[in-house]
Amino acid sequence: MKFQAIRTAACACLLGLCGLVLALPGSAGEPVSRGDVKGPYVWGSVQNVTRLGHLWFSGQPDAAGFAAAREAGVSVVIDLRNPSERDWDEEVIVEGLGLTYHNVPVSGAGFDPGAFGRIERLVDEHDAEQILVHCASSNRVGGWLAVHLVLEEGMTEQDALTVGRLAGITKSGIEDRVHEYLVGERARQSLAPLKQGLMTALRGAMAEGPEAALQTCRLAAPSVTLGAQRPGVRVGRTSHRTRNPVNEPEAWMRPLIAHYLETPMQPSPPRVVDLEARGKGYVEPIYMQEMCLTCHGAEIDEDLLALIRGGYPQDRAVGFMPGELRGLFWVVMAPED
Numbered sequence: 575m576k577f578q579a580i581r582t583a584a585c586a587c588l589l590g591l592c593g594l595v596l597a598l599p600g601s602a603g604e605p606v607s608r609g610d611v612k613g614p615y616v617w618g619s620v621q622n623v624t625r626l627g628h629l630w631f632s633g634q635p636d637a638a639g640f641a642a643a644r645e646a647g648v649s650v651v652i653d654l655r656n657p658s659e660r661d662w663d664e665e666v667i668v669e670g671l672g673l674t675y676h677n678v679p680v681s682g683a684g685f686d687p688g689a690f691g692r693i694e695r696l697v698d699e700h701d702a703e704q705i706l707v708h709c710a711s712s713n714r715v716g717g718w719l720a721v722h723l724v725l726e727e728g729m730t731e732q733d734a735l736t737v738g739r740l741a742g743i744t745k746s747g748i749e750d751r752v753h754e755y756l757v758g759e760r761a762r763q764s765l766a767p768l769k770q771g772l773m774t775a776l777r778g779a780m781a782e783g784p785e786a787a788l789q790t791c792r793l794a795a796p797s798v799t800l801g802a803q804r805p806g807v808r809v810g811r812t813s814h815r816t817r818n819p820v821n822e823p824e825a826w827m828r829p830l831i832a833h834y835l836e837t838p839m840q841p842s843p844p845r846v847v848d849l850e851a852r853g854k855g856y857v858e859p860i861y862m863q864e865m866c867l868t869c870h871g872a873e874i875d876e877d878l879l880a881l882i883r884g885g886y887p888q889d890r891a892v893g894f895m896p897g898e899l900r901g902l903f904w905v906v907m908a909p910e911d
């Protein structure tokens with residue numbers, strides 16, 4: 575999201591309406607700065623109400639708080655709380671006031687790229703409207719804002735955290751989550767070629783039949799892994815039940831596999847760990863899909879199984895169910911100088 579209202583502002587200027595248009599932060603390449611955060615505003619008992627451009631931030635509003643938000647011009651609400659955190663139906667209250675309601679649960683224990691991607695898309699979709707993003711205490715909200723400012727506005731992490739604190743971060747744990755998310759983002763970029771290469775190899779080869787696919791996979795998987803490497807960065811796949819012993823987990827990966835096994839059958843956010851002198855480690859879970867059953871499922875074609883066993887005598891990667899944890903993508907990034 576690039577504070578697109580700016581484009582509207584630029585158009586209005588061409589029409590000679592400049593004086594009517596509020597200058598918004600982030601316009602014409604101007605960096606967002608801490609001074610751009612306005613507030614705190616008073617909306618009854620709502621805590622930490624602040625504003626940056628068309629985005630408003632706060633702790634949990636009550637019905638009177640949402641009415642005050644509407645008075646202030648807010649037309650869209652993005653709620654970052656998990657519905658299980660409360661015992662009333664916020665959507666009914668918000669929509670009852672004529673505002674649009676979106677719920678994107680974010681956990682303070684680990685920021686999920688899927689959820690953050692959804693918030694980003696909503697902010698983009700409603701870029702001509704005033705949006706209120708709230709959680710319970712505005713900590714998660716400030717955490718999302720800090721990440722957003724680094725990734726979308728090019729701000730440094732330190733500056734983004736300063737702005738994030740103005741918009742509600744009070745807990746050091748949330749600042750740690752911001753840092754982890756940004757480290758994770760670098761890791762995800764390093765993984766992208768590996769993921770893409772594997773999927774292309776798999777899809778292409780499956781079109782020729784699983785036996786041909788097996789040959790391709792066997793040859794392609796390690797070289798794709800190698801091809802994705804960058805200086806100071808190693809990437810790969812591992813599993814608690816490997817097919818190729820080369821993919822056996824390194825010591826630091828084992829507790830992470832155990833962590834994901836505790837929450838099987840559901841997507842779980844990636845994790846970043848500190849490997850001290852070796853840098854940072856990143857993992858994200860890989861779950862079984864229908865298309866994986868051919869070679870990793872419980873009922874594998876006899877001839878294909880013979881071929882697999884021939885190529886991988888120590889194969890333990892069979893008998894997986896759809897949705898089950900199959901293994902992890904991992905990245906190790908050397909410390910930055």
Ligand code: HEC
Nearest residue numbers: 787788791792795811812813816817818821866869891901
């Ligand atoms: C055509 C057969 C085939 C299909 C389909 C297939 N795989 Fe594999 N898979 C393999 C082979 C062969 C290897 C060993 C690759 C190597 O030598 O590194 C492997 C390795 C892996 C590994 C690395 C860890 C290990 O066990 O060595 C993971 C993780 C994995 N597959 C996940 C998947 C997922 C997820 C899917 C579905 C999206 C899938 N595979 C579909 C054949 C297949």
